[in-house]
Amino acid sequence: MAQRTPSGALRDRRGRSASGTRLWTWLMLPGTLWMTGFLIASLILVATLALGTTDPLGNPRFGFNFANIAAMADPAYRIVLLRSLGFALIACAVCLVVAYPVAYTIALHGGRFKNLLIAAIVVPFFANYLVRMYGWSVVLSDGGPVLKALRAVGLADAHTKILQSGVGVIAGLVYGFIVFMIIPLYAALERMDLSLIEAGRDLYGGPLRTFFFVTLPATRQGAAAGAVLVFLPAMGDFVSAQLMGGPNQIMIGNLIQDKFFQGQNWPLGSALTMLMMAVLFIGMLGYLRRTRKDEAEAAR
Amino acid sequence: MSPEEPPPVSRRALLRSGVAAALGAGLAGCGFLPEDRNAFGDPDRPIDVKADGDLVYFNWADFVAPAVFDGFEKEYGVKVIQSNFDSMEGMAAKLNAGNRYDIIFPTAKWAQRLAEGRRLRRIDHSRLRHADAVFGKYRYFADPWYDRRSAHTVPFTMYKTGIGWRKDRIGDDLTGSWKDLWNARAEGQVFVLDDRDEVLGMAALKLGLDIDTADERDLARITATLQSLRPRLRGFSSDSYNNLLNGNAAMTQAWSGDMAAMLGQAKDPSVLGFEVAREGAPINSDCYAIPANARHPGTAMLFIDYMLRPENVRKNIRYIGYPMPVGGSEDVYASIVKPFPQCLVSPDDLKADLFFRNASSEGEQARDTAWTHVKAG
Numbered sequence: 001m002a003q004r005t006p007s008g009a010l011r012d013r014r015g016r017s018a019s020g021t022r023l024w025t026w027l028m029l030p031g032t033l034w035m036t037g038f039l040i041a042s043l044i045l046v047a048t049l050a051l052g053t054t055d056p057l058g059n060p061r062f063g064f065n066f067a068n069i070a071a072m073a074d075p076a077y078r079i080v081l082l083r084s085l086g087f088a089l090i091a092c093a094v095c096l097v098v099a100y101p102v103a104y105t106i107a108l109h110g111g112r113f114k115n116l117l118i119a120a121i122v123v124p125f126f127a128n129y130l131v132r133m134y135g136w137s138v139v140l141s142d143g144g145p146v147l148k149a150l151r152a153v154g155l156a157d158a159h160t161k162i163l164q165s166g167v168g169v170i171a172g173l174v175y176g177f178i179v180f181m182i183i184p185l186y187a188a189l190e191r192m193d194l195s196l197i198e199a200g201r202d203l204y205g206g207p208l209r210t211f212f213f214v215t216l217p218a219t220r221q222g223a224a225a226g227a228v229l230v231f232l233p234a235m236g237d238f239v240s241a242q243l244m245g246g247p248n249q250i251m252i253g254n255l256i257q258d259k260f261f262q263g264q265n266w267p268l269g270s271a272l273t274m275l276m277m278a279v280l281f282i283g284m285l286g287y288l289r290r291t292r293k294d295e296a297e298a299a300r
Numbered sequence: 301m302s303p304e305e306p307p308p309v310s311r312r313a314l315l316r317s318g319v320a321a322a323l324g325a326g327l328a329g330c331g332f333l334p335e336d337r338n339a340f341g342d343p344d345r346p347i348d349v350k351a352d353g354d355l356v357y358f359n360w361a362d363f364v365a366p367a368v369f370d371g372f373e374k375e376y377g378v379k380v381i382q383s384n385f386d387s388m389e390g391m392a393a394k395l396n397a398g399n400r401y402d403i404i405f406p407t408a409k410w411a412q413r414l415a416e417g418r419r420l421r422r423i424d425h426s427r428l429r430h431a432d433a434v435f436g437k438y439r440y441f442a443d444p445w446y447d448r449r450s451a452h453t454v455p456f457t458m459y460k461t462g463i464g465w466r467k468d469r470i471g472d473d474l475t476g477s478w479k480d481l482w483n484a485r486a487e488g489q490v491f492v493l494d495d496r497d498e499v500l501g502m503a504a505l506k507l508g509l510d511i512d513t514a515d516e517r518d519l520a521r522i523t524a525t526l527q528s529l530r531p532r533l534r535g536f537s538s539d540s541y542n543n544l545l546n547g548n549a550a551m552t553q554a555w556s557g558d559m560a561a562m563l564g565q566a567k568d569p570s571v572l573g574f575e576v577a578r579e580g581a582p583i584n585s586d587c588y589a590i591p592a593n594a595r596h597p598g599t600a601m602l603f604i605d606y607m608l609r610p611e612n613v614r615k616n617i618r619y620i621g622y623p624m625p626v627g628g629s630e631d632v633y634a635s636i637v638k639p640f641p642q643c644l645v646s647p648d649d650l651k652a653d654l655f656f657r658n659a660s661s662e663g664e665q666a667r668d669t670a671w672t673h674v675k676a677g
Contacts (some may be wrong), residue, residue, distance in 0.1 A: 042455045053661070056413065058413065071669075076673055079677070138542075141547060141548050142546065164548070252456075254675075256561070265665070265668055
């Protein structure tokens, strides 16, 4: 199979020497230090703090008590956690449905405009997420241009609202993270061997059958990667619910943010963070298992 | 591989040293924890009032008229080095991290926490030429609850909490009670502040309870009252100003300072209203304070005195839209908020003493849990 792998580097490594290995090991050092310093260290800090308390000034103190962990049993957290899970999953599904045709069109029919089109999708995301969401909250407000226009043409009445609704929050999540779905899908489609599609056609598959039985399965790893990349940040997001949501759309990220800022209760916030990470970890395990199975199948 | 060559570092060894480094960094994170209380000398020692360096200033953004800064720099030949915080918690975190500022502006509640933690320098009022306009006229601040005899603080601004509404949507007059938030005409267009104390305090006032209550039974009643508001609520947001202007809110719990600022922004201020409830309006104040580790406390004292000069008080009130407890400045503020006379904070308002105070650790925890229930539903 004529694989269009861009990684010449990989091929070099196959003929590696001892000194080559050492070079690669040392090149890993900055990345490893960075990750341990800023990711693992902060994780350890959060995990330890979850057992802590606060002093009268509101400063966190390390300790060894399980009150914060026990507080996680409060049904309020369960409701909010399940809601966040639901919102993130729906956002993921919507992203997939919207992103697939976009990635497909660019990868297979983009021609020489491919890179330009991808740039056009990525560049708006250079602006800060918070700023863009704040902008949307003004545009979609009751007195904003969108509802004004809809009312003028009779598609909305005085009571129609977009903000402070579940639809608003999910739309915000989709808008915020869809680029993480488009890029891996684009990469998967771009990498796909087009002769597979031809083979599907040769075997009397119609366009739809070929798409569902050849193209889609061939790119499902891209879709899975995109789903993870969208799901993780969407689950922990608080900006969308803060700016687009109402009292019934509060997500776990909002509660965590509350504990760290308003409540000045870092230990409880840390415990909530650990709870959310535990849920995410279970989800990730499922994903890793699945991809391992895929890899094993591919290797056969 | 020749024997004299050192073996390549294995991935495992690299990871192991990484974990050790992570543990080290994690423990180093404890740096923000306990700290020597008198690390910077006795906070009670007197301050020599003279320019002893540039002023490192730490406040909310846009809270002093730029012209006032310019005047101070010119008169005393020092620079003002500005930095801003966006919440009291953010300010405390910076102080705890050991950052050194010469002047900060905590709210009453935070002033108490900092003063009790011996984190503030003592301020001798007799060394401030304009102190009498503050403490003489506004007797409340001569011995406020948050700082005995205002020994470490000088009050800066005051504000209270009420209800802002759109007259074009709800009508010209409300009943002057917190019950107005339950008004049927505003259903689905009501916001409350995204602030634990304000929301719990509002329900406490409506029920005739203490605004700082941490009693389980009181909190249960407060939570139940707020649950009855929840279906009518459009959201929790402290952006009252924009919510009213862009039409998302027909009515919102609001701070007087925001409402005064909104008057300047509205195309037609006559469609807006602001009232305070007869059950009581929570009140709050910011103050000047000098951290114990300030490098230039002398300049900070000069700055406070400079800010209290009548002409500078007037400039600042016009610039930020908050009233200040300085005798002789009341007319300036009254003229700014003519359509919303309820924004004024009088010595009598202060006497009602509806400040949000610090609770014990358990009390804070109980209030926090109640707030989570109110918010999460």
